[in-house]
Amino acid sequence: MTHRMLKQEVKHRIHVVFDRESKGMQMHYPQMESHLEEESPLENCLAQLNRLVGLTQIREFVKEIYAWLEINKRRRAVGLMTEQQVLHMVFTGNPGTGKTTVARILAQLFKEIGILSKGHLIEVERADLVGEYIGHTAQKTREHVKKALGGILFIDEAYSLARGGEKDFGKEAIDTLVKSMEDYRNHFILILAGYSEEMEYFLRMNPGLPSRFPIHLHFPDFSKEQLMQITEKMLRERQYRLSLAAAEKFKNHLINMVSKSDQPFGNARYIRNVIEQAIRHHAVRLLRMRYPSKDELMTIHSEDLVFSSHRKEQKVHSWYN
Numbered sequence: 001m002t003h004r005m006l007k008q009e010v011k012h013r014i015h016v017v018f019d020r021e022s023k024g025m026q027m028h029y030p031q032m033e034s035h036l037e038e039e040s041p042l043e044n045c046l047a048q049l050n051r052l053v054g055l056t057q058i059r060e061f062v063k064e065i066y067a068w069l070e071i072n073k074r075r076r077a078v079g080l081m082t083e084q085q086v087l088h089m090v091f092t093g094n095p096g097t098g099k100t101t102v103a104r105i106l107a108q109l110f111k112e113i114g115i116l117s118k119g120h121l122i123e124v125e126r127a128d129l130v131g132e133y134i135g136h137t138a139q140k141t142r143e144h145v146k147k148a149l150g151g152i153l154f155i156d157e158a159y160s161l162a163r164g165g166e167k168d169f170g171k172e173a174i175d176t177l178v179k180s181m182e183d184y185r186n187h188f189i190l191i192l193a194g195y196s197e198e199m200e201y202f203l204r205m206n207p208g209l210p211s212r213f214p215i216h217l218h219f220p221d222f223s224k225e226q227l228m229q230i231t232e233k234m235l236r237e238r239q240y241r242l243s244l245a246a247a248e249k250f251k252n253h254l255i256n257m258v259s260k261s262d263q264p265f266g267n268a269r270y271i272r273n274v275i276e277q278a279i280r281h282h283a284v285r286l287l288r289m290r291y292p293s294k295d296e297l298m299t300i301h302s303e304d305l306v307f308s309s310h311r312k313e314q315k316v317h318s319w320y321n
């Protein structure tokens, strides 16, 4: 296999199979992102942020934080007063709305501007922190804090730490986290994430907490137009595209999903799962062809799209494929 073919092979493999987190990709295969080659790591972070669909307020806010930190740095350099920077955050929003993605970009961004030394993200949930006997929880929680030093500790569904009330070990995890925030001040950033209502309730129930988390970002559900943009972006990144009929089928499905009022839907992870499954169906279909063209190798047809929802879909009237 020539070097070029090998490179293409690797590129193909990353995009299709390993395209979970773009950060990891760029770290291990920087030469593959040729359009990023001239960007500084900081520009790269901001570009990643800009490439996200929607999330306008979040992007603006992140830029504000960035500007504020940068100017504080310059003020300090000339001996001016600066405010104390507490950067622990609460992220609220439904699953698949970009919370982890933004946290990961933030970790890198903070590293680039010198707030964090490593810039990695450790993502945990209740089961990672809460132990089975007295003292076990504090130990488990401290271990994760240690791993997160120099980066961000991201606790998903953080409200579940308050699930069992006073006697639950979740309380011990919260106390340990609060203590770690004092002990390792400026050495890691803690982000608590979860559904809006649950997180508000959680913060109300723990009156000592809100003042420790001055930054609160809400991640709204994506609109159907945004979900379609995300679909196209994810396919483009993987060098696939939808046929006209497939695009129509996808759009109708999204209209259906979003308009279902009893269950908010704005989930980019669902889109990713549908796309990955469609890519597998496409592969099985194409394996039956002897010489698929480049176009065929790239194009997802409507028959490749299978949606897990059992709700009836709008009929696709189409004469083209």
Ligand SMILES: Nc1ncnc2c1ncn2[C@@H]1O[C@H](COP(=O)(O)OP(=O)(O)O)[C@@H](O)[C@H]1O
Pocket: 020, 051, 052, 053, 054, 055, 093, 094, 095, 096, 097, 098, 099, 100, 101, 102, 219, 230, 233, 268, 269, 272
């Ligand atoms: N604004 C966005 N634009 C494009 N893709 C997105 C966006 N937000 C999330 N995604 C993609 O959706 C998937 C789920 O996002 P994630 O950050 O894990 O959501 P959450 O942490 O809120 O559950 C990831 O594959 C991510 O790349």
Ligand SMILES: [Mg+2]
Pocket: 096, 099, 100, 101, 156
């Ligand atoms: Mg997440």
